[in-house]
Amino acid sequence: MSASWLLRQRSVPPLGVDFAAVLPTRVAELSAAGLSRLALPIGRDTVALGELFDVAAGDGDLPGLRIEGDCRRLHGIGRGMDGGRIVVDGPVGDYLGAEMTAGEIRVDGDAGLLAACALAGGRIEIGGDVGDFAASALPGAIDGMRGGVLVVRGNAGARFGDRMRRGSAVIHGRAGDFLASRMVAGTIALAGEIGAHPGFGMRRGTLVFAGDRPRVPDTFAPTGHDICVFWALLARSLAPFGEPFDALAGRPPERVVGDLGVDGKGEWLLPA
Amino acid sequence: MGEPIVDNGVVIDDTFAEAFPMKATRLVVTAFDASWASNAAVAMTGFATSVIACGCEAGIERTLAPEETPDGRPGVSVLIFAMSGKELAKQVERRVGPCVLTCPTTAIYAGLDDGEPIALGRNLRFFGDGWQISKMIDGKRYWRVPVMDGEFVAEETTPVVKGVGGGNLLILGRDTASALAAAEAGVAAMRRVPNVIMPFPGGVVRSGSKVGSKYPALMASTNDAFCPALTPLARNTELGGEVRSVMEIVIDGLTDADVAAATRAGIAAIVARGSAAGVLRISAGNYGGKLGPFHFHLHQLRGEEGGP
Missing domain, CATH: 3.30.70.520 (Alpha-Beta Plaits)
Incomplete structure (x- = not known):
C-alpha cells in the first residue's frame, strides 16, 4: 500500500471515462492491485483502471496521484476532491476539480470544459488553456465557484467565472466571451485580452485587468474615490501569481462599477 | 513576608503583584x-x-x-x-x-x-x-x-x-516629584516591552484601590495601606513617615510572561535611578493570593536577567 501513486498511461480510452472516483484520499487506502481493479464508468460500461494505466507506487508521504499521458478523455479528474494532491503531465478532460473542497491539482497541459466549476476550496493550477465555463456553476446549478484558487497559465474559454460567488481566479492569458457573466462575488485577475460582453449581468465581485486596459461597457460607470487601502490588500494578495500581477501595488487603479443593469456593485479595477 | 532587598539604595519589598485572567x-x-x-x-x-x-x-x-x-x-x-x-x-x-x-x-x-x-x-x-x-x-x-x-x-x-490584567508596581517616593519621575521612567521602560499596556493616564495611577469598601455599594475603595495621608491613622498602613507620595503602574499583558517582562523592566529602570532620585521603596499590590492566579514576586523578577 502506498500513500501516493504514479499512473502511466497504457492506452487512450475510446470514449470518455468518468475519473471522479480516483481521489487521492480514497486510493491511498488501496493496494496496487486494488487500484488496478478499480472500475471506472465508460459509456454504458466500466473499465478497470489497470487497463488504462500502469500503476506504480509514487514518492511522497501525502495522499497523491501523478498521472502521465494524454488524459483528454478522462473527465472529472479531482472532482469532489477533499485533500491530497494530483499532478497530471498532459492535457485533461472536462470537470477538472469540480466541486473540490480541499487539496491541490496541477495540470501541465490544457483542461476541457467546466474546470473548477463549483470549486469550494483548494487550489487548481492549469499550465495550458482551459475550456468554456471554467470557475462557473455545474450545469443547471445556481452557484458557481465558491472558494479556493484557480490559476490558468494559458487562455480561458467563454463564460469564465459565470455565477462565481467566492474565491480567486487568475488568468495569465486571454479570456473568452462573457467573462464574469452573472458574477456574484469573488475575484478574477486577468493579464490578457477579453472577448465580447465582459461582466454581463455582473452583480458583485472584482475584476482586475493587469494587462491592457479593456473597453469599458456602457453599463459600467467610474467611481473616483480613493481605494488605496483595499488596493494594497488585494495587490499584495495577487503578487505571488507572478508577472504582471506582482507589480500591481505600484499601479493605483481606476475603478468602474457595474453591471448597472443589476445593481452595479461589481467592480472593475483598471491599474494605471 | 521575608527580608527586603536594598538595591542602589532602593528597598524592594519581598512581596508580589497579584494579577487575574482577562x-x-x-x-x-x-x-x-x-x-x-x-x-x-x-x-x-x-x-x-x-x-x-x-x-x-x-x-x-x-x-x-x-x-x-x-x-x-x-x-x-x-x-x-x-x-x-x-x-x-x-x-x-x-x-x-x-x-x-x-x-x-x-x-x-x-x-x-x-x-x-x-x-x-x-x-x-x-x-x-x-x-x-x-x-x-x-x-x-x-x-x-x-x-x-x-x-x-x-x-x-x-x-x-486569554490575557492577564492587574499586574502592578508601587513606587514609594520621598515626595510627589520623585515618585512621579520614577513612575515615568518605569512606564517608559515597560513601553519597550511587547504585548503589554499600562492603561492609566500616562501609564500611572495615583488612586490605587483595594477590593471592597465600608460602603456596600462600592466594589473597590482607596488603598489605605499606601495612602500617606493615613500613615498615622490606618491600622494596616504599609508606609513610614518618610514616604510622602506613592504611584502605581498597572500592567495588562497578553500572557503572564509579558507582564513579568514588563515588571522586570520597570523595576530595573526605577532601581537604576536609585535612592538619590528620591525613590525609597518598590512594592506591589496583592490580596493574599485571593484575587487571581498570577503572582509576580518582585525579588524573583529582580534577580532574573531573561524570561519570567
Missing part, C-alpha cells in the same frame, strides 16, 4: 499618516483605564511602521482587555464605531492570528446601509463601507485570547 485582543489601526492613525487609536483607547467603571482597559501598545501593517500604511497597535469575551466584543464595537470608523482615512485589522473570533467590522458594516461590500482576501473577510472620504475597510473579526 480576555484580550489586539487591533491594528492604519491611516494616511501616523498622526491620523494616532488620533483614532487615542480616541478608541480613551476612558479605558479600569474595568471597574470603563468596561475595559485599553491602551496603545506601539506605533507600527508601514511595512508592519496589512495595507502598508503607518499604523498603531492597540490592546484591549475586558473581564469576559462578551464584554470585550461589546467594547470593541462601541469603540471602533465612533472612534475609528469616524476618523479620516483609517482602516482597522485584527492584530492576532489565533483565538475565538469576535465581531470587528461584522456589525459596523451596516453603517453602509446596503452599499457595503464584502471581500475575501487570502482567507480573511474584509468589509468596505462607503464613507465620505472614500471607503472604510475593516476586517470582519478579531481573535480573542
